[in-house]
Amino acid sequence: MSLTIKYGLFKYDLTDHHAVLGLPVTADANTVRKRYLKLARLLHPDTVKVNSDAERQQASELLSKLINPAYETLKGKTHHEHQIVLEQTGKRLASEGNPPNVQSEMAKNLLKAGGNVDLAYAQALKALTDNQYKSIAACEQTIGELSELNLVYLMLKAGQGLRQAPPTPKAAPSATPSAQKAKPPVVPEESSPVLAYVRRAQEYITKNNFAKAVLELRDGLKLDPKNSTCHGLLGMAYLKQNQVSMAKVHILKSLQSNPEEAIALQCKAVIEKKLGQPLTAHSAGSNSSGGINAKNKAAQDAKQKAKGKSDPKADGGGMFG
Structure with missing residues (x-):
């Protein structure tokens, strides 16, 4: 069974493991584990409730090819790295200034949620995840809709963060120019x-x-x-x-x-x-004077070698290419 999801974070060449498991992007390790165990029981070949052997096989493939890898990513050491990736994606989208092109009504409504974004996000997720894998045939569409919600939520939360970042130098007249100087890397x-x-x-x-x-x-x-x-x-x-x-x-x-x-x-x-x-x-060893110091040091080493001497301190210089 091959899924070709082109919505939400998947559209940006990211595998949305939270959408696969039906979890909010803020889920902690305990929540991830509980959800995985529930889905594993639901889709295991010995316990899955399906109408045909073909559906049983599809459920087994969903478990082995999507749900298990998603759990492995979100339960272990890679969870932190994955969260950073999601945060960076949200920041990039927020910096673009235009809302992402989403298809589902829930995602479109979330874009308009304003100050109620957390509550609206939680309610929309619950509506989709309660029966996420009850229908094997519809699971691809559901994962795509969940990923659109995650995409919108990440963008909105990142946007709030970007707006809140500059207030520290409020009283200084040069606050706006300095903020503009810090901005170019994310344009x-x-x-x-x-x-x-x-x-x-x-x-x-x-x-x-x-x-x-x-x-x-x-x-x-x-x-x-x-x-x-x-x-x-x-x-x-x-x-x-x-x-x-x-x-x-x-x-x-x-x-x-x-x-x-x-x-x-x-x-x-x-x-x-x-x-x-x-x-x-x-x-x-990457400061601006490093190159000059390195050249002087190399010249000194050459002189010492010519005299047949060895400087033990020079051997531990730790220079990079």
């Missing part, structure tokens, strides 16, 4: 060339395929070398492979382009905890 016109690369990389990250994510992000940076999301995700991918030195370089580059880049800030905190010290451009 769609600038980031659009790399969006496809970022989306594919995000999907690879949720599947723990970090090597392929790195390749996608490197290609994306060729189009936009200062893209903060690209650098942030690349830092995460390197960090997940324990390549801390490379991770530091890209995390700092991400924060140079956008000091508020969520992925980079979270990875920075992880690295600082590992190292037991703040992560700075100097500590990563």
Whole structure:
């Protein structure tokens, strides 16, 4: 049984695991587990209530090919990474300024919910999930409608967050210009060339395929070398492979382009905890004077080698290519 869902988050080349399980994007680990156990009992070949062997087979495939992988993603270590991917998608949509093109009436109504978005979202989800897999034939449409709700909700919540972010420097006259300076990294016109690369990389990250994510992000940076999301995700991918030195370089580059880049800030905190010290451009060897210092150091090393000497401090320089 093959599903070709083209609505909601699926339209952006993301597998909406929350829609597959019939969960809100805010669901915690305990809620995920309870929902999975309920669906597993409902669709298991020994307990499923169907009218034919063909439907029994379809139910079994839904369980093995959609529901089990969704649960594996949302229950384990990849849950946090998947949440970051969803948040970034919501922020991108919010930054575009135009509502996404949705088909279902529930999603269209959610776009108009205003201040009642959380309640409207919860009610719409419940209406769809109560009987989500009762009809095997209709499950694809239901998953698509759920994903549209998730898409709209992520965009609306991200939009609220973006509007609430700048208030800190309220009294300063220069607050508006500084806010505008911080904005360019998320402007769609600038980031659009790399969006496809970022989306594919995000999907690879949720599947723990970090090597392929790195390749996608490197290609994306060729189009936009200062893209903060690209650098942030690349830092995460390197960090997940324990390549801390490379991770530091890209995390700092991400924060140079956008000091508020969520992925980079979270990875920075992880690295600082590992190292037991703040992560700075100097500590990563990526500051502007690094090239000059490296050249001077290389010249000194060459002189010492010519004299047959060895400087033990020079061997631990930790330079990056």
